[in-house]
Amino acid sequence: MAIENSGVAGKPGELAGRRAVVTGGSRGIGAAVTRGLVEAGATVVTSARSEPPHSPPGAAFVTADLSTAAGVSRFADTALDLMGGVDIIVNNAGGCRSFQSVLELENDWQYTMDINFLAAVRLNAALVPAMRRSGGAIVHVSSIATVAAYPNLLHYAAAKSALETYSRGLAAELAPDGIRVVSVCLGNVETPASRRARDQIVGPDGGNPDDLIEQWAAEIPLGRLGDPEDIAEAVRFLVSPRASWITGSNVVIDGGKTASLY
Numbered sequence: 001m002a003i004e005n006s007g008v009a010g011k012p013g014e015l016a017g018r019r020a021v022v023t024g025g026s027r028g029i030g031a032a033v034t035r036g037l038v039e040a041g042a043t044v045v046t047s048a049r050s051e052p053p054h055s056p057p058g059a060a061f062v063t064a065d066l067s068t069a070a071g072v073s074r075f076a077d078t079a080l081d082l083m084g085g086v087d088i089i090v091n092n093a094g095g096c097r098s099f100q101s102v103l104e105l106e107n108d109w110q111y112t113m114d115i116n117f118l119a120a121v122r123l124n125a126a127l128v129p130a131m132r133r134s135g136g137a138i139v140h141v142s143s144i145a146t147v148a149a150y151p152n153l154l155h156y157a158a159a160k161s162a163l164e165t166y167s168r169g170l171a172a173e174l175a176p177d178g179i180r181v182v183s184v185c186l187g188n189v190e191t192p193a194s195r196r197a198r199d200q201i202v203g204p205d206g207g208n209p210d211d212l213i214e215q216w217a218a219e220i221p222l223g224r225l226g227d228p229e230d231i232a233e234a235v236r237f238l239v240s241p242r243a244s245w246i247t248g249s250n251v252v253i254d255g256g257k258t259a260s261l262y
């Protein structure tokens with residue numbers, strides 16, 4: 001684990017003085033969330049397995065593999081060392097690295113549970129004792145794969161379902177400490193991960209990947225995929241004092257996709 005950019009300090013804003021940990025901040029949604037929290041004045045420490053070409057401006061970046069207990073533990077210790085405490089945790093790192101039948105048990109079930117569910121459980125366990133002193137907010141990034149059956153994604157959907165259930169229960173447990181806990185349940189957001197998924201589905205000879213994007217967009221009532229900034233705005237609100245009566249919620253952010261399923 002290497003600290004690429006330490007000693008950051010927040011700037012004036014609604015989150016001034018707040019110390020945030022964001023996992024998976026090197027690209028996509030986590031990078032947008034990191035930017036959003038820095039802009040709001042928070043001090044942010046973020047992480048990924050690989051250092052991005054451009055470190056998230058204003059945030060400290062730590063390399064860590066959060067699919068292992070040891071990686072999470074080292075990341076949590078480093079974040080606490082850098083900031084002296086924590087007020088906000090955004091458990092964002094995750095994703096689905098392969099599509100597989102539910103009957104294939106050998107490949108990705110364990111990894112998918114580790115990165116999409118247990119990484120958050122482990123990180124919260126490491127950091128919540130420090131939050132208990134001053135309250136705070138925890139966000140879990142989930143997916144509408146928990147709501148609808150998507151082919152060959154059940155390992156991912158099951159891990160995210162566990163995350164949502166855990167998030168609700170943790171909210172009840174931590175409310176007396178003034179710690180709010182929410183999950184955000186995301187539809188299709190245009191990120192490096194969704195572009196990888198599109199390319200995998202289309203395949204090398206399968207036609208124009210942009211046609212698939214158009215098809216996905218047509219299934220969304222608001223007519224477009226999400227932008228990482230759409231999610232960053234929501235997370236910034238949810239961790240702010242403006243959301244002080246919101247806890248235990250699962251906030252669906254999907255351009256209306258799941259509403260249109262019923």
Ligand SMILES: NC(=O)c1ccc[n+]([C@@H]2O[C@H](COP(=O)([O-])OP(=O)(O)OC[C@H]3O[C@@H](n4cnc5c(N)ncnc54)[C@H](OP(=O)(O)O)[C@@H]3O)[C@@H](O)[C@H]2O)c1
Pocket residue numbers: 023024025026027028029030047048049050051064065066067092093094095096115141142143144185186187188189190191192193194
């Ligand atoms: N994009 C969507 O349409 C969508 C929809 C629903 C939910 N989500 C959820 O939103 C979150 C972010 O997705 P995204 O689309 O922004 O994905 P992304 O573009 O692939 O970014 C994922 C981030 O997590 C980090 N990460 C992945 N595996 C890690 C590991 N084992 N240890 C540490 N860091 C790790 C990645 O960096 P490294 O690879 O360098 O480690 C990267 O910074 C995920 O939880 C995903 O399930 C996304």
